[in-house]
Amino acid sequence: MDIRTRLISTAEQLFDRHGFTATGMDRLTHGAGISSRTLYKHVGSKNRLLAIVLDERDRRFMRSLASAVSVDELFGALGAWFVDEGARGCLFLRVWAETGGDVPEIVEAMTRHKARLRQRIEEIVEAEIGCRDDELAEAILLLVEGVTHAAAYRGSATVDVALRAARRLIEGARTQGLSS
Amino acid sequence: MDIRTRLISTAEQLFDRHGFTATGMDRLTHGAGISSRTLYKHVGSKNRLLAIVLDERDRRFMRSLASAVSVDELFGALGAWFVDEGARGCLFLRVWAETGGDVPEIVEAMTRHKARLRQRIEEIVEAEIGCRDDELAEAILLLVEGVTHAAAYRGSATVDVALRAARRLIEGARTQGLSS
């Protein structure tokens, strides 16, 4: 495997499992099997490494949602993500809070990711009910954000609760659309 | 103000705003206006200080929800909390993840807090619809958890979206209760 790829995926795991600040450069170099000099040649600094990790994670996460055209598929993909990657809350929000919102690269990566997620949910809602519905999309976003964090302490079964709640909201929006 | 109280509230603010690991003992002692010797006499260690901070935060948070007997009041209290204390995601989940789930005192404080929150929501749901409804309570919990984290990047106005979604779910549960 490519050195850079190995470094980034190692860093993502360590940051996710032990936190950004608590993960030292020695654990990163040792984990990736490279020297510190090579690490700095490739990514420049710890903050830059985190920014790269976040962008890569965003790409992988969005790819896992790429084919979803219904809330069933949305929460199905989310459940699969939790099984594959674990559920410890949103990494973007966590490192954003951990760095106090003081690192511009991280603030931007977080903002970009959340905007894309919101956009993706908007598309899924539109595919589901046939028209745009900002209010409904925002509510589904809340359920997605909720299950992302609740799954950390209530387990992956919570995904089913979120799905059923989302179905109810969609059903409500459909009948409301018919009656109005 | 009492030294211990001052220390704990200072620590809560610093941990919340800058993260647990990133907050050094010098910032804590300086912020509370005490010597490091006094800090260690009072709380023993940084981890113990965090555990005390979390318990205190739990008490204050649950007190802010104590009078709520409807989802309107629940999300009203939540919105007020975000205005007063800021919205940077759940501190319990953040420090739990930051410490990799390795510190027993923190795992326990987090678990206790989430169990109490879940219990409180169950009571509110029961007061609202007249009977227990685990599924509905779990869905409201997801909305609460969702708005706690979404408010960090979408602003406090998201509370209204959560409230309207919760009302819909309650309405659905009521009509379902009548029809079945």
Place this chain on the structure above:
DNA sequence: GGAAGTGTAAAACGATCACTTTACTTGCGC
């Protein structure tokens, strides 16, 4: 066959980490 590029190991950088210790002051009770 020499230059350039890419990697290594390991030492050093000053700063900061959580925490302890030493030496000294202050206020209160008996």
Place this chain on the structure above:
DNA sequence: GCGCAAGTAAAGTGATCGTTTTACACTTCC
């Protein structure tokens, strides 16, 4: 007025932080 509890400032503990540097090995390409 003596002792004791509770506070201070400040130095010191060894470890670890992110980052840079030095010295050297291995390809690859002209």
